[in-house]
Amino acid sequence: MSTYYKLSVNNTINFDLNESDLKNLDAVSVENNKFHVLKDNKPFKAEIIAADFIAKKYTVKVNNNTYEVAIADALDLLIKEMGIERGRTKVVNAIKAPMPGLILEISVEVGQTVKENDPLLILEAMKMENSFLSPRDGVIKSIAVQKGNAVDKGQLLIEFE
Known part of the structure; x- marks a missing residue:
């Protein structure tokens, strides 16, 4: 070859x-x-x-x-x-619940521009508060939950444009 x-x-x-x-x-x-x-x-x-x-x-x-x-x-x-770029990371377009829990706080709104590591929401699971930070710079496309909602593992929480 x-x-x-x-x-x-x-x-x-x-x-x-x-x-x-x-x-x-x-x-x-x-x-x-x-x-x-x-x-x-x-x-x-x-x-x-x-x-x-x-x-x-x-x-x-x-x-x-x-x-x-x-x-x-x-x-x-x-x-x-194959659609893969060497040295680049996967672009995260959605945040899903890693475990069942309760939404305590949502810090963003639809259409809001966020920077990497900006706070998005807080999920209470197993008596612990889990803060979700933005994995990348972007714009919030949709928020699939509201404060006080109970969520299941894998459920869509926030989607990016």
Whole structure:
């Protein structure tokens, strides 16, 4: 199985490279993060200015022009195709009751904008008050309970837009 890469330059130009393309690359390191590159008998000075190895994004300077380059391999492309983004967390769109209990307080209203960790509501369960904080920034789409309601495990409490 050959190695395959998809490069995106400044989010506008895309290149597909494979293992043989990389083997045929005529580049020589002249200093740390600086290279001399020959392409079609034309010389280029290249320098890696910044590198984010986890996101696979690089800032590269070629002949005094700066470019943002994103590199994806076959696994990255498959993960993206499956609708999963590497390094991203799942977006929570609903808060459900983790256990049966009684709603003591609701601190938000429908349409209200909340920030991550803002208080949403208090659920009393097993003689303990459980404070629910917003898992993300967002807008409250609906509130499915009212103060004083008894709720079951898994019941929808709050929904985000």
